[in-house]
Amino acid sequence: MIALGICRAEEADGLPYLPCPTEAGCGLAVLLSEGDARTRLGECLSLQERGVTFLPFAPARAPSAAQACGWLAAHGPEMVARLAEVAGRAELLVTLDRPPMPVGAMDRDAARSGRSWLRACQTRHARHRALEQSLRDMVADHVACQGAALSILPGQRPGRRPGSPVEGALLLPVADIPAVARALHVACPADVTCRTTGPWPVFAHAATLLLPEAA
Amino acid sequence: MPAAEPDALLISPRRAVTSNDTTLVELVDRVLDRGCVIEGELWLTVADIDLVYLGLKAVLTTPDRVTREQGKGRTGTAERGT
Numbered sequence: 001m002i003a004l005g006i007c008r009a010e011e012a013d014g015l016p017y018l019p020c021p022t023e024a025g026c027g028l029a030v031l032l033s034e035g036d037a038r039t040r041l042g043e044c045l046s047l048q049e050r051g052v053t054f055l056p057f058a059p060a061r062a063p064s065a066a067q068a069c070g071w072l073a074a075h076g077p078e079m080v081a082r083l084a085e086v087a088g089r090a091e092l093l094v095t096l097d098r099p100p101m102p103v104g105a106m107d108r109d110a111a112r113s114g115r116s117w118l119r120a121c122q123t124r125h126a127r128h129r130a131l132e133q134s135l136r137d138m139v140a141d142h143v144a145c146q147g148a149a150l151s152i153l154p155g156q157r158p159g160r161r162p163g164s165p166v167e168g169a170l171l172l173p174v175a176d177i178p179a180v181a182r183a184l185h186v187a188c189p190a191d192v193t194c195r196t197t198g199p200w201p202v203f204a205h206a207a208t209l210l211l212p213e214a215a
Numbered sequence: 216m217p218a219a220e221p222d223a224l225l226i227s228p229r230r231a232v233t234s235n236d237t238t239l240v241e242l243v244d245r246v247l248d249r250g251c252v253i254e255g256e257l258w259l260t261v262a263d264i265d266l267v268y269l270g271l272k273a274v275l276t277t278p279d280r281v282t283r284e285q286g287k288g289r290t291g292t293a294e295r296g297t
Contacts, residue, residue: 045229048228058248153245182224182225196224198225198228199228
């Protein structure tokens with residue numbers, strides 16, 4: 001069995017779960033699944049839609065039930081606090097992108113000399129950083145929800161095209177997500193495309209806490 | 216919590232999961248595989264000449280995970296445990 005996420009035992013009623021022996025009073029459970037990663041993603045979305053407060057594992061990286069339970073035994077109180085923080089909240093994923101740079105002399109030269117290649121890299125990175133700053137500014141200036149937290153997600157992964165979009169996960173009260181999405185679209189600079197999706201389970205905000213040890 | 220899409224500007228996760236739009240497919244792919252990645256870069260420049268560029272991409276995970284992943288692609292490497 002694969003661990004889907006962590007929730008309070010009373011919220012796991014009616015769901016497949018494994019109660020974990022954590023420190024006295026924690027009362028946590030590991031939600032379980034037998035499906036593949038995509039099925040697990042669907043199950044996480046269903047839990048989110050039902051209003052279950054849980055900390056999901058990234059579906060493709062989820063640990064086994066035993067691993068998760070063993071890890072939880074040592075992190076019970078921490079998880080209880082984390083669950084309280086995310087109760088009633090979900091993630092709004094915001095993706096900002098710019099049209100690709102036109103192919104110019106710099107790009108043609110990039111393959112000819114190391115210096116030109118470095119210059120091209122530097123320009124791409126500068127554009128990426130500027131886009132990231134745009135996202136931070138948009139959130140700072142136009143998101144007034146109490147306790148809103150932005151997490152900029154890893155931008156470039158092997159195999160992805162250079163100058164990839166900037167993506168951020170904004171942790172918000174679920175009810176505020178549509179209004180915040182509209183505000184961000186209005187605030188988006190003219191030369192930038194903005195895409196908002198949500199509400200997602202708190203994958204990004206749970207990942208930093210859970211993955212390094214639990215995976 | 217309603218699953219309905221309340222707004223044209225807000226794409227629901229259900230729609231993203233079933234979409235063929237490349238951007239949404241990539242997004243779902245990243246949600247599936249969300250992890251902790253550290254990225255860094257270092258430029259050593261003297262008199263406006265870039266001498267050294269160092270790029271870093273590091274994935275935070277356990278040795279157990281690394282050995283399992285490597286085992287799928289090739290054998291005989293990374294036998295170190297925890």
